[in-house]
Amino acid sequence: GQNIDQPTEMTATEGAIVQINCTYQTSGFNGLFWYQQHAGEAPTFLSYNVLDGLEEKGRFSSFLSRSKGYSYLLLKELQMKDSASYLCAVRHYSGGYNKLIFGAGTRLAVHP
């Protein structure tokens, strides 16, 4: 089966750094995405990893270890607008097609 785990909630202070972890157990792994979702809005793309290592994109970085089934999203210089849910999603390949499998999301609250 497919299983993706991430913490339910996290809190952090404005200006700080926070790391959101994601572990997965899935066959047909074909990449991992991180999305940000504000309440009632569409998920927006943050990062994508398919090879092991770190991908950096401004204040956001994402890391992947395929052998450990582990990823994290690192948010630096936190701002109040970063308060949102962060979704870890694995692209699963099967039968010639891809689909996204999501974790339940991590709700991040950034405080002044």
Added chain:
Amino acid sequence: DAGVTQSPTHLIKTRGQQVTLRCSPKSGHDTVSWYQQALGQGPQFIFQYYEEEERQRGNFPDRFSGHQFPNYSSELNVNALLLGDSALYLCASSLEYQGASGYTFGSGTRLTVV
């Protein structure tokens, strides 16, 4: 460049009724996937359409059906609505062959079944 457009944004239906949700993909995208997102949960894959065919399906009953039109737009139909069908329904478009470009999501349709 318009992204993914979904309609309606909100609707309220009664148990047992039928509903149709619509999605226009991002320009240049040819594949449409539908997801159901319950409150406080991650999106759950319903099905995916490419070249007007359903080619993947998640663990959803036959009450959930869909269609893709020649212009790549798509509809999601749900029959015999249950209270548990209340959720945010997201449409995501993509290219058949994509790498990091991934998926573009619409803002969703909030369905409430009473």
